[in-house]
Amino acid sequence: xxxxxxxxxxxMKRYLLARVVSNFGNGMxxxxxxxxxxxxxxxSATELGWILALAPIAMMAMAPFGGVIADKYGRVRVVxxxxxxxxxxxxxxxxxxxxxxxxxxVLLFANINFGLSWGVxxxxxxxxxxxxxxxxxxxxxxxxxxxxxNTAMILGAALGGIIVSTWGSTTGLFIDxxxxxxxxxxxxxxxxxxxxxxxxxxxxxxxxxxxKTFISYKWAAVVIGGFSVMMATWAMTxxxxxxxxxxxxxxxxxxxxxxxxxxxxxxxxxxxxxxxIKLRFPLRAVAILISTLALFSxxxxxxxxxxxxxxxxxxxxxxxxxxxTLWSTTLARxxxxxxxxxxxxxxxxxSFLLRPIGxxxxxxxxxxxxxxxxxxxxxVVSLLVGLLMLAVPQVRNMELPEINK
Numbered sequence: 001x002x003x004x005x006x007x008x009x010x011x012m013k014r015y016l017l018a019r020v021v022s023n024f025g026n027g028m029x030x031x032x033x034x035x036x037x038x039x040x041x042x043x044s045a046t047e048l049g050w051i052l053a054l055a056p057i058a059m060m061a062m063a064p065f066g067g068v069i070a071d072k073y074g075r076v077r078v079v080x081x082x083x084x085x086x087x088x089x090x091x092x093x094x095x096x097x098x099x100x101x102x103x104x105x106v107l108l109f110a111n112i113n114f115g116l117s118w119g120v121x122x123x124x125x126x127x128x129x130x131x132x133x134x135x136x137x138x139x140x141x142x143x144x145x146x147x148x149x150n151t152a153m154i155l156g157a158a159l160g161g162i163i164v165s166t167w168g169s170t171t172g173l174f175i176d177x178x179x180x181x182x183x184x185x186x187x188x189x190x191x192x193x194x195x196x197x198x199x200x201x202x203x204x205x206x207x208x209x210x211x212k213t214f215i216s217y218k219w220a221a222v223v224i225g226g227f228s229v230m231m232a233t234w235a236m237t238x239x240x241x242x243x244x245x246x247x248x249x250x251x252x253x254x255x256x257x258x259x260x261x262x263x264x265x266x267x268x269x270x271x272x273x274x275x276x277i278k279l280r281f282p283l284r285a286v287a288i289l290i291s292t293l294a295l296f297s298x299x300x301x302x303x304x305x306x307x308x309x310x311x312x313x314x315x316x317x318x319x320x321x322x323x324x325t326l327w328s329t330t331l332a333r334x335x336x337x338x339x340x341x342x343x344x345x346x347x348x349x350x351s352f353l354l355r356p357i358g359x360x361x362x363x364x365x366x367x368x369x370x371x372x373x374x375x376x377x378x379x380v381v382s383l384l385v386g387l388l389m390l391a392v393p394q395v396r397n398m399e400l401p402e403i404n405k
Contacts, residue, residue, distance in 0.1 A: 009134075014190060018083075023156065024152040050360055058113075059116070064207055064346065066345045079124045126344035126347075143275040219283060227290075240366075258310055273322055297375045297376070298312070298379040
């Protein structure tokens with residue numbers, strides 16, 4: 001199925017529009033929040049770390065229930081509600097940043113609220129594309145989704161540095177909140193696409209069924225374990241140490257916007273590759289692609305050139321987008337459709353399990369051991385994760401099932 005035929009499917013254009021708008025905000029938000037916190041009176045990298053850790057902690061607490069909620073009440077409906085729900089806290093946070101004084105409770109509310117909505121959104125969103133696209137076109141449709149979303153992230157990251165430098169972080173935070181409200185409203189408009197599950201079952205029964213389905217796939221458990229380490233090392237590199245290095249060695253928000261824009265362009269290239277390729281053993285590629293995070297970390301260990309860092313960020317962007325496409329397609333093609341959101345909830349829980357720890361320890365480790373040693377160690381860990389995944393036969397030899405047409 002070619003791209004024009006994918007776009008011709010009902011609801012596809014509306015869903016892609018929602019993802020474009022929300023990802024424009026996602027491209028801008030890391031710059032706006034990072035430099036907003038660092039420029040607050042008393043703001044520091046350690047404070048930024050625990051603030052950023054709040055959302056994934058809340059997400060993991062909600063994720064097991066998120067899959068049940070999505071399957072029970074309709075995945076499309078839940079995705080729309082979650083986008084709007086998450087934007088409420090972001091608007092409150094932006095309003096306080098505008099005053100120049102941001103109480104702790106505001107940061108707690110905004111980031112925990114977003115994390116809770118994220119914990120429901122993630123497993124719900126995994127079931128939307130399979131519901132609006134035929135199985136034989138699923139990888140191309142996923143790649144197309146990443147393509148248009150990442151194009152928006154490029155624009156968001158590029159404009160984010162300019163907006164934050166010119167008008168301040170508050171403007172970027174308000175724009176980010178508004179994009180979620182818009183995206184949620186668009187998705188909610190076709191909430192009838194996936195009907196709620198009418199089968200009688202208790203919360204406990206749904207959780208147990210999802211867990212049993214998840215652990216029955218050893219390859220999934222191993223890959224998600226690798227993702228957990230990857231998310232931690234990526235967060236340390238990009239969300240904490242990167243902005244600090246940019247402040248110390250380059251030109252702050254503008255320089256870091258260049259790096260994130262390069263990474264976003266990599267996402268775009270990864271999406272184009274994902275549309276074209278067809279792999280018999282997709283998880284082999286996933287394991288290899290995870291290892292490229294080492295290049296990004298190592299490029300900042302001795303930050304003499306912003307160009308080198310941007311090139312490494314681009315390579316990582318290509319790898320991350322492609323491995324995301326391969327993974328989401330593998331999961332959707334291999335897990336029973338009726339349990340997909342519940343299994344995806346454990347994907348979310350496992351993948352983000354170590355991210356808060358990475359965010360919390362990044363600055364202390366760098367202060368104790370130095371930026372160079374810390375970033376080199378992060379790179380080594382990233383490389384080892386990919387190699388260890390390849391060593392597991394269930395991952396190395398996992399094949400996509402045949403499509404029933």
